[in-house]
């Protein structure tokens with residue numbers, strides 16, 4: 413069983429057994445047919461993934477690693493808020509007629525800010541600090557920008573990352589760790605999707621800064637299973653898991669802006685059957 417499967421199964425069991433239902437509450441999301449999308453939720457879930465041990469991809473069903481990487485690069489590298497720059501259709505429901513999702517995600521990553529060292533956006537600020545001041549405790553991004561919330565079609569869910577570098581005893585290279593803060597998580601649709609995205613981001617940043625990938629700590633405020641997903645999750649967590657596949661990042665790339673989704677690969681990725689047509693609450 414991959415470590416990611418174990419964490420996923422335990423989290424889902426905990427939500428189903430100890431979570432609270434939002435049924436009857438005034439909830440925002442709805443299904444395609446207009447009915448309210450209620451959830452079973454657990455507040456304050458924290459999951460830790462040690463990337464030096466294993467790549468945290470689930471095997472119970474296939475996680476679309478290349479699509480997930482592409483969305484992460486859309487935000488962190490292309491810094492785009494337009495679905496025309498994205499190779500999947502996962503954001504279509506939240507885009508306007510021009511393809512924009514408003515001042516969310518990639519838009520915020522591309523905004524330049526004045527720092528003592530010059531004008532930079534948040535991604536370049538992180539890379540600058542990792543290279544020049546790796547032991548800083550101030551290396552973080554935040555895209556939950558209150559002044560722009562009214563111009564976002566969906567508020568950022570995974571909204572902040574804090575990077576932290578450690579010098580492990582006896583190790584040649586520094587270790588790059590990160591905490592991903594997420595205010596809201598649709599566990600079936602996007603939990604492992606988000607986890608692999610930020611695992612890939614840590615691997616990429618570590619490589620371009622000549623560090624090792626360390627831990628990803630995923631802090632989720634509201635971890636929920638939507639009502640229509642409950643039978644799917646119950647079936648999923650009963651399945652037989654497989655060992656984690658080997659993860660491979662093209663070692664030639666030394667500039668974060670040169671990575672493409674094709675530089676990311678998993679070998680021997682054996683999984684359970686895909687769950688077709690998971691409905692996504694809007």
Ligand SMILES: Nc1nc(=O)c2c([nH]1)NC[C@@H]1CN(c3ccc(C(=O)N[C@@H](CCC(=O)O)C(=O)O)cc3)CN21
Nearest residue numbers: 475476479500501502503566598601602605692693694
């Ligand atoms: N309710 C809800 N849940 C979410 O997870 C979510 C939103 N809304 N709104 C915005 C984005 C869109 N997200 C999504 C939506 C769909 C998939 C999805 O269907 N993934 C497929 C593969 C997609 C592909 O290959 O391109 C999968 O099997 O993982 C993933 C993330 C995450 N976010």
Ligand SMILES: O=c1ccn([C@H]2C[C@H](O)[C@@H](COP(=O)(O)O)O2)c(=O)[nH]1
Nearest residue numbers: 440441567569570596597598602606
């Ligand atoms: O990367 C993402 C983006 C979105 N989600 C989910 C979490 C929620 O189910 C919805 C957003 O609804 P809110 O009412 O704004 O919380 O999207 C995710 O899990 N991961």
